[in-house]
Amino acid sequence: MCYSRRRSPWLFHMNGGSCNGCDIELIASLTPRYDAEQLGVRLEGSPRHADILCITGPVTHNAVNAIKTVYGQVCGPKAVVAIGSYPATTNVFIDSRTLDGPLNLHLPVDVFVPGCPPRPDAIIQGVAKAAAILAERAAKKLPANPVVMPLVGPPCNGACCAPTNKETTEVQS
């Protein structure tokens, strides 16, 4: 049973007020180039069929109740993957009065996939990690802390350190 949970995690994707960037990358990770289906990953239309809840976006006022309801509808054992920097820190939208983020104020998050947006390979890695947690959880061995994934992507060539990005980090700190 643990084996099958690890090898066929079904996802439910929820947009908690994101900019669409992470949502597209999540869909891109399911398509032929990245092919998350090789890990048995499938995007499900109903939370009741899903094992892993993938949440993007900084959790707006209007989305927070829906997110809690959907989390309640996912059958246990379940895992939550926060995709992108928005659910982790609310990123550039910090100080906004219409946000209720970050996500871990409302739900226990198992895996944070950082990036704005994360690359599809990073999302797949995060989902694989969540599937392993799911299997462990099914065997009643609960992980103590959420796991933070390392960044996946091409090595930095200095291009990512453009002035705009520097200013963004300042806003966060």
Place this chain on the structure above:
Amino acid sequence: MTYKIPMGPYHPALEEPYKLDMICEGETVIDAKLHIGFNFRGIEHLAESRNYIQVIALMERVCGICSNIHTLTLCQAMEQLTNQTPPPRAQYIRVVVAELERLHSHVLWAGIAAKLMGFKTMFMTCFEIREKVMDVLQAISGNRVNYSMNRIGGVNRDIDDPLAVLAMIEQLEREMVRTVIPIFTTSTTARSRCAGIGVLTNQRAISCGTVGPTARASGLPQDLRRAAPYAAYSEMEFEVPVQHDGDVRARLLVRALEIMESCKILRQALTKMPSGDINTGDAKIVFSTGTATSRVEAPRGEVMYSVSWKENSRNPSRVHVRTPTFANMPAIRWMVMGARLADTPLIQASIDPCYSCTDR
């Protein structure tokens, strides 16, 4: 007897959270109500507390599909306030990135529309080809979604070898002609799901104030790249595809033809790219008091930014955004009236809605 079917806000047919209440009589939709606001992040208010460098990074995250268009429009407005003119090479690079974005957005829309038709093979094919557009964008900017290419007075990164990019574009165009365009135009599966549904008449398109491909599919030949050229569009030769049927198939065809026009513009921009600087340098930026507006043709239609600034201030006093979905949204009501319930997900997707732009 009429009854109400709510669709959304979290529904497998919707990419983004919004709610469509359909008033039905049997299988026929007689009216629809659209509720938005689930993505409201208060970006316009946040922009007032960010300085002129931070506001570009903030506005890039209004939308993940047309992120470049938002910074381009904002930077053009801020350039008016600071009296800066980007060098010609920067104008060309802006055109290249904007057209690549249009390509990826249209192919993405084709994929989503195919998924809603139940044509999963076409969805996978479209996304595979979209990855090739993303490769080109990544080669140019280093990023897949938020490119951070624009700055006040030019662009951040140069295209070192336009001819290498041109080779990638040509390969991409071959793939488009071989697979995506025939599926769009001649496939009977696509035709049987799209022809004659969700009709928006020319008159209705004018009264709703629609923009972009939605308007062009209803016979309105409007395109800001032609009507009010910005960046280097005045030097490009291209056509504005217009269809007159106003149904979902017409919108599909307009986008398919626009993909070909985008390839044409890209080829011209990359071969004619002048040499020189890519921005106006790191001199101190001084804003003058006033309001500047800028309009740009995004993949979905016209985006307008109105930016107000006070002299000696680091922050804008107001940034107002008008997005194309805001203009196209009321048309959904007229499109779904009289349609079958099963067609409504495809009809509402046919305007290529982007509610994270609209809610902000």
